[in-house]
Structures are given as structure tokens and as C-alpha cells.
Amino acid sequence: xxxxxxxxxxxxxxxxxxxxxxxxxxxxxxxxxxxxxxxxxxxxxxxxxxxxxxxxxxxxxxxxxxxxxxxxxxxxxxxxxxxxxxxxxxxxxxxxxxxxxxxxxxxxxxxxxxxxxxxxxxxxxxxxxxxxxxxxxxxxxxxxxxxxxxxxxxxxxxxxxxxxxxxxxxxxxxxxxxxxxxxxxxxxxxxxxxxxxxxxxxxxxxxxxxxxxxxxxxxxxxxxxxxxxxxxxxxxxxxxxxxxxxxxxxxxxxxxxxxxxxxxxxxxxxxxxxxxxxxxxxxxxxxxxxxxxxxxxxxxxxxxxxxxxxxxxxxxxxxxxxxxxx
Amino acid sequence: xxxxxxxxxxxxxxxxxxxxxxxxxxxxxxxxxxxxxxxxxxxxxxxxxxxxxxxxxxxxxxxxxxxxxxxxxxxxxxxxxxxxxxxxxxxxxxxxxxxxxxxxxxxxxxxxxxxxxxxxxxxxxxxxxxxxxxxxxxxxxxxxxxxxxxxxxxxxxxxxxxxxxxxxxxxxxxxxxxxxxxxxxxxxxxxxxxxxxxxxxxxxxxxxxxxxxxxxxxxxxxxxxxxxxxxxxxxxxxxxxxxxxxxxxxxxxxxxxxxxxxxxxxxxxxxxxxxxxxxxxxxxxxxxxxxxxxxxxxxxxxxxxxxxxxxxxxxxxxxxxxxxxx
Numbered sequence: 001x002x003x004x005x006x007x008x009x010x011x012x013x014x015x016x017x018x019x020x021x022x023x024x025x026x027x028x029x030x031x032x033x034x035x036x037x038x039x040x041x042x043x044x045x046x047x048x049x050x051x052x053x054x055x056x057x058x059x060x061x062x063x064x065x066x067x068x069x070x071x072x073x074x075x076x077x078x079x080x081x082x083x084x085x086x087x088x089x090x091x092x093x094x095x096x097x098x099x100x101x102x103x104x105x106x107x108x109x110x111x112x113x114x115x116x117x118x119x120x121x122x123x124x125x126x127x128x129x130x131x132x133x134x135x136x137x138x139x140x141x142x143x144x145x146x147x148x149x150x151x152x153x154x155x156x157x158x159x160x161x162x163x164x165x166x167x168x169x170x171x172x173x174x175x176x177x178x179x180x181x182x183x184x185x186x187x188x189x190x191x192x193x194x195x196x197x198x199x200x201x202x203x204x205x206x207x208x209x210x211x212x213x214x215x216x217x218x219x220x221x222x223x224x225x226x227x228x229x230x231x232x233x234x235x236x237x238x239x240x241x242x243x244x245x246x247x248x249x250x251x252x253x254x255x256x257x258x259x260x261x262x263x264x265x266x267x268x269x270x271x272x273x274x275x276x277x278x279x280x281x282x283x284x285x286x287x288x289x290x291x292x293x294x295x296x297x298x299x300x301x302x303x304x305x306x307x308x309x310x311x312x313x314x315x316x317x318x319x320x321x322x323x324x325x326x
Numbered sequence: 327x328x329x330x331x332x333x334x335x336x337x338x339x340x341x342x343x344x345x346x347x348x349x350x351x352x353x354x355x356x357x358x359x360x361x362x363x364x365x366x367x368x369x370x371x372x373x374x375x376x377x378x379x380x381x382x383x384x385x386x387x388x389x390x391x392x393x394x395x396x397x398x399x400x401x402x403x404x405x406x407x408x409x410x411x412x413x414x415x416x417x418x419x420x421x422x423x424x425x426x427x428x429x430x431x432x433x434x435x436x437x438x439x440x441x442x443x444x445x446x447x448x449x450x451x452x453x454x455x456x457x458x459x460x461x462x463x464x465x466x467x468x469x470x471x472x473x474x475x476x477x478x479x480x481x482x483x484x485x486x487x488x489x490x491x492x493x494x495x496x497x498x499x500x501x502x503x504x505x506x507x508x509x510x511x512x513x514x515x516x517x518x519x520x521x522x523x524x525x526x527x528x529x530x531x532x533x534x535x536x537x538x539x540x541x542x543x544x545x546x547x548x549x550x551x552x553x554x555x556x557x558x559x560x561x562x563x564x565x566x567x568x569x570x571x572x573x574x575x576x577x578x579x580x581x582x583x584x585x586x587x588x589x590x591x592x593x594x595x596x597x598x599x600x601x602x603x604x605x606x607x608x609x610x611x612x613x614x615x616x617x618x619x620x621x622x623x624x625x626x627x628x629x630x631x632x633x634x635x636x637x638x639x640x641x642x643x644x645x646x647x648x649x650x651x652x
Contacts, residue, residue, distance in 0.1 A: 056520070056526060133568060186572070190572040202503075202528075202573065211568065213561045213562075220564070220587075220590050220594045222568050239537050239539055242459060242537065243512075246512070246530060264541070265539065
């Protein structure tokens with residue numbers, strides 16, 4: 001049997017964490033954020049505590065882009081899309097004159113994305129549909145096993161946040177099921193989520209396009225159709241979570257306004273833990289709160305104090321950011 | 327924290343199986359079907375066997391109605407729907423004259439279902455939508471903890487197939503994750519699947535209506551909308567499985583033509599096991615293959631020999647059918 005698991009482990013780097021029983025979060029500086037995580041795990045796993053949560057209820061959800069790995073200078077899936085456009089360009093000479101493809105070929109994202117939803121949808125369909133799920137899986141794995149991050153010159157699979165790998169491992173070892181809940185494409189993440197984050201494909205929730213079951217020359221396959229199925233962002237996140245899991249999680253990590261509804265829903269019960277990763281480290285990663293970009297705070301950051309969401313400053317709370325820098 | 331798990335265990339009967347290491351399937355008679363199951367588990371769990379499947383790949387999918395519990399004299403969810411209609415009738419005096427509601431109130435299913443898709447959809451929406459997911463969960467649990475099967479006078483949760491409970495337990499103890507893959511409503515099954523089958527809500531795949539996230543008076547909730555989201559039947563079963571799990575299972579159990587595509591997809595790779603439950607026991611359950619009803623075999627039964635799907639005769643292969651009859 002062709003085993004996806006085995007394939008994954010061959011092709012992408014698994015970033016090992018250096019946690020210990022003494023300090024499960026060695027890449028975190030002491031402070032409110034680290035303490036909140038440690039305290040939460042302590043209380044929900046202690047059967048004598050009134051806020052004990054049995055293992056069936058230990059579900060943690062994590063946004064991906066900007067929460068588990070870097071989303072700068074552009075979403076990783078956008079880099080994949082740009083490379084797909086380049087690969088497909090020889091079969092589409094008309095793209096040299098046609099938007100949004102002309103702009104994509106010139107790597108001018110601003111123009112490419114300025115066309116509105118119809119153009120963005122077209123970009124996704126041309127690069128992500130019109131093949132079987134198995135073929136798409138293969139395209140993603142081939143790409144992610146060699147594509148390099150433009151700033152760090154490392155594999156994208158290495159541009160993950162070491163403190164968050166520690167969190168995933170810490171939660172898992174305490175009986176939690178970790179789910180990725182991403183606005184990105186579910187089938188873009190599933191092929192490598194186990195190898196990179198230790199999260200199996202069944203624990204990935206994301207945006208999707210429609211698929212269709214068809215038997216071709218006697219071979220059953222799932223074909224990826226050029227039609228949006230579900231957008232797992234904002235209001236869509238609680239819907240996607242409940243649809244996939246059928247339960248309300250007790251922990252949510254996010255970093256942007258797309259995560260507000262997920263955080264709000266998860267933290268509407270007790271016990272629960274909501275954490276926002278704040279990108280405020282221009283030196284080691286990027287600083288791009290809207291505070292600096294547009295003169296105002298992100299909505300999620302404004303809501304945080306009132307909602308008891310813990311703000312994690314990458315600059316102050318994280319000793320190390322990437323696994324490749326000690 | 328309000329814990330669904332705890333709730334379940336209080337309200338519905340868990341049917342304990344009497345499996346042992348010597349005989350994991352004591353309710354099965356010796357024969358081809360039992361042997362096929364035992365042989366399959368033996369080979370895929372043996373690391374020295376060429377057909378070994380690592381635990382990540384051990385996924386088994388089970389149709390629900392007619393495969394895990396009886397679907398006669400009508401689908402259990404239809405009985406729930408009829409009771410909901412009766413409960414709601416006082417608020418809808420117009421139903422006395424309006425189809426399909428008039429027929430439903432007279433428990434005349436033939437007329438009620440004769441109206442076509444629009445009427446069937448209307449019946450579902452009126453009884454299953456217009457409330458939050460939490461409220462619907464409560465309605466289902468209240469109903470299933472007291473509604474009695476009309477023929478056996480037992481709780482529906484007791485009208486499960488003991489040989490299949492043994493299969494679920496046997497697979498689980500061999501590292502398999504069991505999934506329900508039902509044409510029925512996902513949120514009708516999830517509230518009790520753990521208590522009755524040992525299958526957690528996240529391992530239930532089914533048909534669904536759309537839900538919407540909304541904050542009402544400061545309380546985040548998911549509202550059930552009167553709109554079909556996904557039909558998990560026939561072609562929809564492989565699509566639903568891949569969407570939820572992201573992997574191709576190695577085992578499929580079904581009993582009707584709605585399970586053909588799922589069986590076909592799952593058994594298109596090796597190793598795999600496809601089993602069809604044949605309802606041929608008029609004495610202890612029902613005999614309703616189309617062979618008897620329409621002078622022809624079900625399509626799934628016709629395809630079985632060519633596809634190497636194992637036909638399980640309830641009459642010959644099952645020593646006991648229901649847990650309440652020894």
C-alpha cells in the first residue's frame with residue numbers, strides 16, 4: 001500500500017523540539033503568556049480541579065499562517081500558486097496579456113490581487129483544480145520538499161515557529177487533540193501536516209474546493225472541481241470546526257482578525273484558553289500589526305483584554321522563533 | 327463545563343460485547359465472512375506481512391442504517407421526524423390540511439414521501455432546522471433516551487446488531503479508527519454515537535444542513551439553517567470521507583446500493599476489506615433484499631463477487647442479532 005505517512009517523512013524536515021518534563025516550553029521566556037499556558041494545562045488535566053476536562057473534551061485549535069509558521073512576505077500557499085502559474089505558463093501563451101495571470105507571471109501580487117474575488121477565484125481554480133486529489137497531493141509534496149523561503153533561504157517547512165511546535169507537543173502529551181483550522185486550502189496542508197506539526201490529515205480543517213467521485217478506466221478517483229466548496233475563515237471557522245469535530249474546543253490560538261470568531265466561540269465557555277500571537281519582532285521575523293501599518297490596532301488585539309485572550313509578543317515572549325536559528 | 331460525553335453515558339444504554347481474546351467475534355458463526363474479517367486483521371497488523379498497514383492507515387468506515395442497527399420498519403431518523411412533527415403540530419393547525427404534513431400526522435409515510443424532493447426537504451427543515459446546534463443535540467438525546475422501536479418495544483439504541491458491536495470493538499482494539507459514514511444526518515448521530523458504538527462525534531460523517539455562526543445577546547452559537555449542505559450518500563460517501571479524514575480507508579461495511587461507491591473506492595487498493603450485510607432473516611429481523619421485493623438482486627449484491635466483497639448473511643453468519651435476545 002502506498003503510504004502517505006512514509007512519503008511525508010522522507011520528503012520534509014521534521015523539526016524536533018527540545019522540551020523536557022522540567023520545562024515543556026524551553027523557547028518561551030518566562031512571562032504572562034507562558035504562565036497562562038502552563039496554568040491552563042495544569043488545571044484541566046487535574047481530576048481534583050473543578051475545571052478538569054476529560055480527554056474526550058481536550059481539543060485545541062490552531063490557525064496556521066502567522067500562528068504556526070510565518071506568513072511573510074506572502075502566504076506560503078500563494079508562493080505555491082505563483083510557482084504553479086510559472087509551471088503552467090508554457091501551455092497558456094495568452095497569460096502574457098491576460099490579468100490576473102500577466103501580473104502573477106511578473107510576481108506583481110498587488111496588481112494580481114486587485115481584480116477582486118472573481119480574479120482571485122480564477123487564480124485558485126487554474127492552479128488547484130482540474131486534477132485528482134492524489135495528483136494534487138503529489139504536486140504539493142514535490143513543491144514543499146524543495147521550495148525555499150525567499151528571506152531565510154530555508155525550506156518553508158523549516159520556517160515554523162519553534163515555540164508553537166513546543167506548544168503542540170506539550171498539548172498532545174497532555175491528552176489533547178490538536179487541530180489546524182486554516183483559511184488556507186485543506187488539501188494544501190494535509191500532505192505534510194503530520195511530518196511538520198505531528199498533526200494527522202484528519203485533524204486539518206481548512207478552505208476547500210468541491211470534489212467529485214468518478215470511476216475513470218476502472219479506477220475510482222476524486223476529481224478536484226473548479227468550484228469553491230467552503231471558506232474556512234472568520235465566521236466560517238466555528239462552522240468548519242463544528243462540522244468536522246462536532247464538539248466545541250477548549251483552546252484556540254490565532255493571530256489575525258480572521259481568527260476572532262473562533263477565539264470568541266471557544267472562549268465563551270469555561271475552562272478555555274484563547275491566545276493571540278502578535279507579530280511585533282521586525283528584527284527576527286516581521287512587525288505588521290495594523291498599529292504600524294495603518295495607524296490602528298487589529299480588531300483582535302483591541303478585543304483581547306475584554307475577552308481575556310492572552311497576547312503573546314513574539315519579541316518579548318519567544319526566546320527563539322525559528323528552529324534553524326539558535 | 328457541560329460535557330456531552332458524560333451526558334451520553336447517563337441517558338443511553340451501552341451494549342457491552344462479550345468478546346474475548348480467544349474469540350473476538352462470539353456472535354458470528356464460523357464461515358467465510360467471519361474468517362475473512364479475522365484473516366484481514368491478522369495480516370494488516372502483522373509487521374512481517376507484506377500487507378501490513380501502520381496504525382495511521384487503519385481506518386474503517388461503517389454505514390449506519392441497516393449496517394450497525396436495524397433500518398426497519400423505517401429509518402430511525404424518520405421515526406424521530408414523525409415524533410417531532412407531532413410535537414410541533416399544535417403550533418401549526420394548517421398542517422391538518424397541508425401535504426406532506428397531513429400524511430405525516432396520519433403516519434402515512436407512503437403518501438408523505440410521494441411528493442418528491444421539495445416536500446421531503448420541507449419535512450426535514452421544519453423538524454431539523456431553526457434552532458441552535460446545542461438545542462438540536464438536546465432534542466435528539468431526549469428522544470433517543472426514551473423512544474421505543476415499534477416492533478421490539480426496546481429503545482432504538484438497543485436495536486443495534488451485536489455482531490457489529492463486536493466488529494467495532496475488535497477493529498478498535500487492533501488500532502483501527504472506526505468512522506460512521508451515514509446518509510442520515512450527522513448531528514442526529516453524533517450525540518449518542520460514543521455511548522452506543524464507542525465512536526466519538528469527530529468520527530461521524532453524514533448528511534448535513536448549513537449552519538451559521540452568530541452572537542445572540544452576547545452568546546456565540548451555531549444556528550441550524552433550513553438549507554441542505556451535503557448529502558452523504560452514493561457518490562457523496564467517498565467525497566464525505568475524504569473531506570473529513572483526508573485518507574482512503576482500508577475497510578468498508580455497508581448494506582445497500584447507497585454504499586456501492588464507498589465500497590468500490592475503499593476496495594480499489596490492496597489490502598482492503600469490503601463487506602455487505604445481507605438482510606435475509608425474516609424470522610429474527612427482516613428479509614428485504616430486492617431479490618424478494620422486486621424479483622432482482624440489489625446492485626451491490628450483484629457486484630460483490632466480481633469486486634471480492636464478502637456477503638454476510640444475517641441468517642447464516644450471525645448467531646445472535648440483537649443484544650437483548652440471547
